[in-house]
Amino acid sequence: MKISRCRFDSVxxxxxxxxVAMMPGLAATAQQLGVDDNGEFDPTIVCTRHGYFWxxxxxxxxEIVDAFREQRDEGPVQxxxxxxxxxxxxxxxxxxxxxxxxxxxxxxxPAGLSYQSISPRGGRYWDSLRSADDLEPADNDVTGVVxxxxxxxxxxxxxxxxxxxxYARLAVQLNDGKxxxxxxxxxSTCDEQGQFRFNPLDDEFFLAAVHPEGFALVGSSVNEDxxxxxxxxxxxxxxxxxxxxxxxxASFVSAISLDGEELSFSVRHSEFGEDPLIITLPPGTxxxxxxxxxxxxxxxxPAASFELAADxxxxxxxxxxxxxxxxxxxxxxxxxxxxxxxxxxx
Numbered sequence: 001m002k003i004s005r006c007r008f009d010s011v012x013x014x015x016x017x018x019x020v021a022m023m024p025g026l027a028a029t030a031q032q033l034g035v036d037d038n039g040e041f042d043p044t045i046v047c048t049r050h051g052y053f054w055x056x057x058x059x060x061x062x063e064i065v066d067a068f069r070e071q072r073d074e075g076p077v078q079x080x081x082x083x084x085x086x087x088x089x090x091x092x093x094x095x096x097x098x099x100x101x102x103x104x105x106x107x108x109x110p111a112g113l114s115y116q117s118i119s120p121r122g123g124r125y126w127d128s129l130r131s132a133d134d135l136e137p138a139d140n141d142v143t144g145v146v147x148x149x150x151x152x153x154x155x156x157x158x159x160x161x162x163x164x165x166x167y168a169r170l171a172v173q174l175n176d177g178k179x180x181x182x183x184x185x186x187x188s189t190c191d192e193q194g195q196f197r198f199n200p201l202d203d204e205f206f207l208a209a210v211h212p213e214g215f216a217l218v219g220s221s222v223n224e225d226x227x228x229x230x231x232x233x234x235x236x237x238x239x240x241x242x243x244x245x246x247x248x249x250a251s252f253v254s255a256i257s258l259d260g261e262e263l264s265f266s267v268r269h270s271e272f273g274e275d276p277l278i279i280t281l282p283p284g285t286x287x288x289x290x291x292x293x294x295x296x297x298x299x300x301x302p303a304a305s306f307e308l309a310a311d312x313x314x315x316x317x318x319x320x321x322x323x324x325x326x327x328x329x330x331x332x333x334x335x336x337x338x339x340x341x342x343x344x345x346x
Contacts, residue, residue: 033057033067041071043079046118046183047096049086049127058132061099068107076111082183083115084123118183121162121170125186128201138199144227145194148213152194153231156211160186163204163219163261171253171266177212177234177280206263208282215282219259234280235308241272241318248272248318249298250290254281254308272318283310290318 036042036055045064046053052064068077081100083093100113118126129135146156157179159172173180179187188196207229209216214231241248253266265282287305291298301319308314 033059033063034071043068043071043077044183045079045081046126047081047083047087047092048123048129049084049090050130053126053129056135058129058135065103065107068103072107076109077107078111078113079108080114080116082118084118084126085120086123086127119170119181119185122184122186125160125201126183134199137197141197141199142227143195143197144207144229146190146196146209146211146216146229146231147194148211148231150230152190152192153211153213154190154192154194156190156194156196156209156231157182157185158188158190158196158198158229159208159210160188160198160200161206161208161263162202163206163259164202169262169264171264172208172210174210174265174267174281177210177215179210206258206261208263208265212280217256217258217263217282232283233311235283235286235310236313237279237281237286237308237316238276238313239269239272239279239316239318240276247293248290250288250318252279252281252316253287253289254284255287256282256284276315281308283308283312288316288318 034041034043034054042055044054045059052059052061054064054067068079071077081096087093100108104113144158146153146158159179161172172185179185182189186198186201188198190196204219207216207218207227209218209229209231211231215234216229216231218227218229235254237252239250239252247270249268249270250272251266251268253264255262255264265284267279267281269277269279284307285305286308287303289300289303291300306314
């Protein structure tokens with residue numbers, strides 16, 4: 001056994017307990033095709049370079065259609081097809097569209113269907129899976145447990161962020177202490193004992209533990225095969241929009257420096273009422289950015305930055321645009337229109 005302390009720069013938090021062993025109780029369990037952990041039918045299909053995945057099972061198209069047919073007695077199926085970059089690089093989208101059209105009227109009409117692109121970071125993980133064997137526990141898996149006040153926290157989403165790839169800098173999208181779209185990340189969800197398991201794609205990476213109860217960010221490597229992560233409290237923002245703010249699109253980004261890298265976590269909102277909107281963010285350097293609809297155009301309001309500590313709450317007021325903001329925007333639009341008019345006359 002080896003014990004080491006992980007640095008969190010301005011926020012110190014986590015003690016690693018390192019062992020080299022398989023964790024018990026984490027073997028994959030069989031479940032009915034298309035049924036999620038809550039027992040609900042969820043027709044979300046991940047389309048990758050090497051095949052189709054459905055709730056962490058590799059499936060064939062025929063298996064998907066058979067499951068849809070079983071569900072059709074309760075009403076039309078409305079599937080969501082989430083596609084990786086590798087899926088498109090292999091030019092698999094058109095064959096999939098043809099397969100869908102062959103069964104659309106029978107299984108999906110009139111509910112319809114939707115397509116979604118998976119982020120490069122999440123897609124990199126899904127495209128690394130070549131067979132069902134890649135979903136099984138392996139001897140070189142990294143395992144660990146997430147605790148809050150010393151107690152295991154089931155349902156914690158542990159996100160694996162590569163330390164060496166450019167898209168490691170992409171912000172992790174959060175809402176109410178959870179991932180907005182888990183498929184966009186290489187992540188493992190803790191079981192009832194707070195345990196997680198994953199097979200890393202890189203020698204160096206960061207782990208972000210996300211749960212409504214708290215947050216943690218640690219550095220790791222494949223030589224640290226098991227770890228214990230203690231959640232710390234979120235920071236919170238009480239956000240209100242001024243009466244003259246109009247229609248807003250806002251983002252709140254917390255940047256954290258760790259081991260010489262900067263990682264970001266973002267929350268986005270576009271609906272603001274009379275009551276303050278409570279936004280939970282990891283402690284770090286927070287930047288607020290928002291744009292305001294004015295007539296037929298949008299005005300971006302200059303960003304504001306401040307430090308947010310764990311368990312700290314701060315008030316944020318999103319103001320309407322100043323007269324100078326409006327005039328500057330109008331001047332830019334006039335200049336662009338004039339340039340386009342001149343170019344068109346050449």
